[in-house]
Amino acid sequence: MSEPRTLVERIATRLRHARRERGLTLRSLSEKTGLSEPFLSRLERAQVSASIANLILITRTVGIDLGTLFKEEAEATAPKPYAVHRAAERQPPHVVPATGYTYQPVAAAWMGQLMDGFILTFPRGEKADILTAHEGEELSFVLEGEILFQLGDEEIRLKAGDCLYFNGEIPHMGRNIGTGDARVLMVTAPGRGPGREFGWWKTPVAPAERPTTPGRVAAGTGKPRRRRPRH
Numbered sequence: 001m002s003e004p005r006t007l008v009e010r011i012a013t014r015l016r017h018a019r020r021e022r023g024l025t026l027r028s029l030s031e032k033t034g035l036s037e038p039f040l041s042r043l044e045r046a047q048v049s050a051s052i053a054n055l056i057l058i059t060r061t062v063g064i065d066l067g068t069l070f071k072e073e074a075e076a077t078a079p080k081p082y083a084v085h086r087a088a089e090r091q092p093p094h095v096v097p098a099t100g101y102t103y104q105p106v107a108a109a110w111m112g113q114l115m116d117g118f119i120l121t122f123p124r125g126e127k128a129d130i131l132t133a134h135e136g137e138e139l140s141f142v143l144e145g146e147i148l149f150q151l152g153d154e155e156i157r158l159k160a161g162d163c164l165y166f167n168g169e170i171p172h173m174g175r176n177i178g179t180g181d182a183r184v185l186m187v188t189a190p191g192r193g194p195g196r197e198f199g200w201w202k203t204p205v206a207p208a209e210r211p212t213t214p215g216r217v218a219a220g221t222g223k224p225r226r227r228r229p230r231h
Contacts, residue, residue: 008049012045015062016044018059023083024089033058100123106119121184122183123176131172141184145182146160
């Protein structure tokens with residue numbers, strides 16, 4: 001897909017891509033440059049133009065050369081095949097609705113990324129009996145604490161250093177059963193991409209039920225299927 005043809009559109013597109021590759025939000029870019037967030041947003045949508053002084057300030061902050069903005073499409077520098085996420089620039093933890101848990105993205109700025117990575121913190125004493133499910137696969141690596149992970153009709157105890165890899169379509173949830181806060185590095189694939197990360201937290205499957213009888217979990221319900229009586 002070719003870039004916009006006008007100079008203003010080309011500058012807007014390249015600035016937006018460079019900012020996201022750097023792992024910066026509009027707010028953090030505003031704080032670093034002293035330029036207002038509304039102005040930066042309109043600039044990235046090709047609704048305003050900027051002075052050379054402002055462009056120099058922005059390009060230095062997002063780590064590209066000023067000349068890159070003005071090159072013709074064929075001469076433009078190709079996007080880097082990686083993204084660096086600095087600890088100091090990482091977004092603060094967000095509260096997971098209706099749970100008391102928090103998650104913090106660790107890799108969420110590379111356009112077209114195939115994975116989402118974040119750290120989920122389970123506070124001591126918090127309990128959210130909500131099963132969730134989503135497309136793709138998930139890897140959960142316990143950084144600290146102890147988690148009782150419910151996967152379908154199974155309960156799996158995980159301690160620091162333990163890792164669980166599973167099909168995300170199976171209803172699942174975790175409970176903190178340790179003496180302090182627990183932190184888990186979670187990676188899901190396929191990723192949602194910038195602006196759509198972690199949307200599955202908003203669509204819980206059902207209140208969790210502790211498994212009482214053997215059986216497979218009905219897809220999308222989180223509840224064991226009833227066995228048919230034998231004739």
